Amino acid sequence: MSAMFNRPMTPTASLPWLNASFDTGFASLGVEFATPTEPTPLPAAHWVGCNEALRAELGLPPDVWQQQEALDLFTGNALPAARTTYASVYSGHQFGQWAGQLGDGRALNLGAIQTPAGLQELQLKGAGPTPYSRRGDGRAVLRSSIREFLASEAMHGLGIPTTRALCVTGSPAHVRREEVETAAVVTRVAPSFVRFGHFEHFASNGQIDELRALADHVVIAHFPALQDKQGAERYTALLHEVTQRTAALMAQWQAVGFCHGVMNTDNMSVLGLTLDYGPFQYLDGFDANHICNHSDHQGRYAYARQPQIAYWNLFCLGQALMPLIDEQAPALAALESYKQAFPEAMDQRMRSKLGLTDTHEGDRALVEDLLKAMQQDRVDYTVFWRRLSVAVRESAHSAHAFEPVRDLFLLREVFDAWCTRYLERLGQTPRQAAGDTMLRTNPKYILRNHLGELAIRQAKAGNFAMVQDLLQVLHAPFDEHPTYEAWASLAPEWASSIEISCSS
Incomplete structure (x- = not known):
């Protein structure tokens, strides 16, 4: 398979x-699922970002960032000894x-390792072409790789289920997108990278045995509570569990103001993880109709539409599982x-943001x-919630505590009327305690587009300090970080001119 891409021999x-800790994981399903594929080496590889916190969680040695073999492995310049790297095949609905x-067009799976956090798959994004690259080069650029590295860990810091990012490596090798950029590779980590699209692939091709094998693998490896169920009952229960996890994930996205940008079925995780960071964005000024992906000309994946799109995608998954479930009624009930699950989760999230118990x-x-008032004045979403949290805490001993929140609104009388209702709803709730809880719920720091852009600009000039500094702050987004106070400020005017699309 590697010869078709004219690859040089890759050392181990x-x-x-x-x-010592290698496990076959997903690859154990066989070549129908995992196509043996070798990476294509990059010249002059170097570290761009190293996630020390995740390294420790995975139980990797403290000196891993000093190991040349590790740098080679995570760049695709070396293979795991006596192991087969692979790309997986899947299909899907796009827009x-x-x-x-479709398939792993620029993702290469190293396999799985046993860690203190359980079995974790390691995947390189940008390590060269695969059988599923569809005439693409299989590469990722420095810009998008830094964004994914930071976004994955920002979501983890917010407590939102996500794939993780262990490191980014870079190379001076040129990659052509809208302009010529340099190559980079992200090492992604997750218990599984199985997507809705994996199920759609085998169902669409009538490969029912493979569809069943995939479903059984997912149940045994990731939903052990369902193992005792047999036949259609097992697969209906799997659909129900994926539906519940997806509903919870959508509530978390909406509550924090996260826009994914490309919620195709091949970008949806069966584990309810945030998967594939392409044209994502956290809201600056609140706009329920915000479209973060400049390739999304119809606004299909606008912020307010995400919960409904998730529901639509779940129906695609349900359709793919129908050969194993047989009857429509139980599948529809699961979907x-x-x-009920999403509105309940959303209500709970928003009550927590308001300090309501x-x-x-x-x-x-x-x-x-x-939200209507915030929409009307395009009030900064994250700054509002953080200031409200502080105001509630300070209102225990200050009559002017809400002035900084009020200052965010042009139509202050609208906010005043709402705030009166809100304080009545808080009632006798101890303000200090409520505010402290809100400060642990409403982050001070998010990965704003302009912060990522500044880190990328510095990295392109060979300075990776801001990448590492942002990583540390985003790992603890509810803390104060006085040194980086400016990163919690309103977005500058130029931030609105940043365009992000599916190109990376």
Whole structure:
């Protein structure tokens, strides 16, 4: 397979920590699922970003960043000794249309390792062409690699399920996109990279035995509570669990103001992880109709549409599982559970952001009216919630605590009316305690587009300090970090001119 890409011979990396803890993981399903593929080496590889916190969580040696063999492995310049790297095949719906066969076009799986956090798959993104590259070069550029590295860890810091990023390596090798850029490779980490599209692939091709093998693998490896179920009951239960996890994930995205940008079925994780960071964005000024992906000309993946798109994608997964479930009624019941799970999760998230510990009938209207007011004045989403948290805490001993929040609105009388309702709803809740809880719920720091852009500009000039500094701050986004106070400020005007698309 590697000869078709005219690759040079790739040396092996004899890393004891890799070989001693290696597990076949997804590759155990066989060549119908995992196509043996070697990486294409890059010249003059160097470290761009190293995630020390994740290294420790995985139980890798402290000196891994000093190991040349590790640098070679994570760049695709060396193979795991006596192991087969592979690309997986999947299909999917892209922007609502059936796209047919897709696959890991620029992702190469190293396999899985046993860690203190359980079995974790390692995947290189940008290590060269695969059988599924569809005339692409299989590369990733420095710009998009830094964005994914930081975004993965920002989501983890926020407590949102996500794939992780262990490191980024770079090379002076040229990659042509809208302009000539330099190459980079991200090492991604997750218990599994199985997507809705994996199921769609085998179902669409009538490969029912493979479809069943995939579903059984996912259940046994990742949903052990379902192992005792047999036949259609098992696969219906799997669909229900994926639906519940997806509903919870959508509530977390919406609550923090995260826009994915390209919610195709091949970018949806069956584990309910945030997967594939392409044209993502965290909201600056609140706009429910915000489209972060400049390739999304119809606004299919606008912020407010994400929950409904997730539901649509779940129906595609349900359709793919129908050969194993047989009857529509149980499959529909599993999918329909989303209609209760998502609103309940969303309500709970928003109550927590408001410091409310119990449920009242008017809570949803209180939130909806607030968002309407924020939309009207394009109030900065993250700054508002953080200032509100501080105001609630300070209102225990200050009559002017809400002035910094009020200052965010042009129509201050609208905010004043809402705030009166909000304080009545808080009632006798101890303000200090409520504010402290809100400060642990509403982050001070997010990966704003302009911060990522500044880090990228410095990295292109050979300075990777801001990448590492941002990583440390985003790992603890609820803390103060006085040295980096400016990173919690309103976005500058030029931030709105940053365009992000599917190109990377």
